[in-house]
Amino acid sequence: MTIQLTAYIEGIGILGPGLTNWPSTLEILTGEQPYLSLKTVIPTPELLPAAERRRASDIVKLTLATSLEAIAAAGLEAASLPSVFSFSNGDGLNCHTICEMLASDDRQISPTRFHNSVHNAAAGYWSIATGAMASSSVLCAFDASFGAGLLDAMTQVVVEGSRCILMASDTPYPEPMFSLRSIPDNLGIALVLAPQQNPQTIAQIKVSITHDDACKFQDAALESLRIAIPVARGLPLLQAIAQQKNRRVVLDYLDNTRLAIEVSPC
């Protein structure tokens, strides 16, 4: 028997190359507007206290931007929301700088560099910014990170019967690590998931594990984005939501284990 997990999407946030927010991304994913890959511009996180704002790295600011868009769209307060964070790596530039310093004659990395190096740095800053004291999962599954985050968030909604916000973000490494892990730009997606349908519900999703092939984009530029940045493996789900019709999409997850998602507009 195939287990299917059901949740309702109440808010979406997105920021990435050529994708500035959910309303404009929706028009691109439905084909109303062409996709043009422009460098991601991350806004200053006004919600953070001044000291934390100065110290925040790109992955923190990116995650704050997408999550706040999703939470505002859902008409919720972040403070009581359980959270799932999923990143295919921590902040790339910060990791590079630490490795460079540790290979030098002066290994005295700064305290800020060090605490920004933990994989859950964005989760820590996020909870400080929003005052959220609820539980958080901070995950990594390399290229499967979006799927892993979505699956964990779905189990949170189904088992705990609570809302949950999924925040999946990726940032690039500079050279020389870029040559080993070629993520071209910043991209983040945030989804607010709920256990029941509410007035603000956008779509119902039913997630199960499958071995079917993953959905690809017909648009070459979108398909190359889907492949280039791990979190973009979630874009076919967003396209199905944008199209406002009943669709079944398959997202890449681990090897030949994938996620089948039945999407119904609400």
Next chain:
Amino acid sequence: MKPLLLSHFTATSCLGRGLQQTLDALRHGRQALKPCDFETVNLPTFIGEVEGVDDVKMAAGMADYNCRNNRLAQLGLEQDGFADAVNTAAERYGRERVGVFLGTSTSGILETELAFRERDPVTGALPAGLNYSKTQNTYSVTDFTRQYFALSGPAVVVSSACSSSAKVFSVARRMIEAGLIDAAVVGGVDTLCLTTLYGFASLGLLSTQACRPCDVERDGISIGEAAAFALLERPSANDNTRAVLLLGIGESSDAYHMSSPHPEGLGARIAMQEALHSAGLAPTDIDYINLHGTATPSNDAAEAKGVTAVFGHDILCSSTKGATGHTLGAAGAVETVICALALQHGFIPGGLNTHEVDPLLELNYQLENRSQALARVMSNSFGFGGTNCSLIFGLAQVGQQPDGESNQ
């Protein structure tokens, strides 16, 4: 929550390989922390190093995963018949019905730290042969373990600093309860590297001695390394009465500061209360708390405020980090195994290295090993970013006599 069975478990740390060596070291109060001689590190601190990690030969087909973290993972998996138990579970349930959820903070970053020394002086390129995805990437240890057992179920790494391998129980429990899997390999693996040694030094949080949790003169942590695992399954009526169950999980976020705990221990308190709530237990049902007890002045003070707010001042507690060092992303799993040993063998490990308990903490901190039947115990794990997790474990059937020394 519905209890889950820890059908098998194992730990490898500076205390030794597997359960027997771990238990013996705890029973004899063996000091395994030593002055730091790791790699080229020049810091006046102590470490808990696992002997022989570099001698581990990666299993057939797993050479691409070769790094200190995955060598230690393999060494840990091969103790106490744990690997056999996972394979048996995989055959019983199906390889797609067994998940892998492991915690780590630094994964195989050591490989990349060393590779940066070998960069091409002209192009800046890293040396050929550095395998990013299978060593440095945070997911590497779960990927390794999943491939080692040829499992195909859900898998992920939890990386929330020092709460990582406590929180894996939460992820696994939701997956089992949602019906996606029937069993889960959970645990944590973290290894010595320059990032954590120099990073904690930059924060002034490294002890200059073998760390002394809750001591009046505590001055910071001793970084250790470890691999600890448990196989989680649904309990059955046939379980041994001395089998260990996961009874409760509580999680919270401080929402306070990136590298300092909430001074009143608010997040810690919420995590402990949530764990009791999820287990349907009262504070008086808990016989012992294995503290996070890192030996930094601020952690132990904040945790003590949280503990006493929930449990009062009499509850028996200790930290085992004086024995193991702070194994960071593996600490939750190591201390889970120590709690399981304490339950099965009816003993409370005294806090090693602590001479005079800080009276300001107002804790009933145990300095000596103590023989006592235990029914339910709590393990605390907290981390940078204000991430907190408390777990409650208990015997499948309370009121039984502890195992004798000869049984394990």
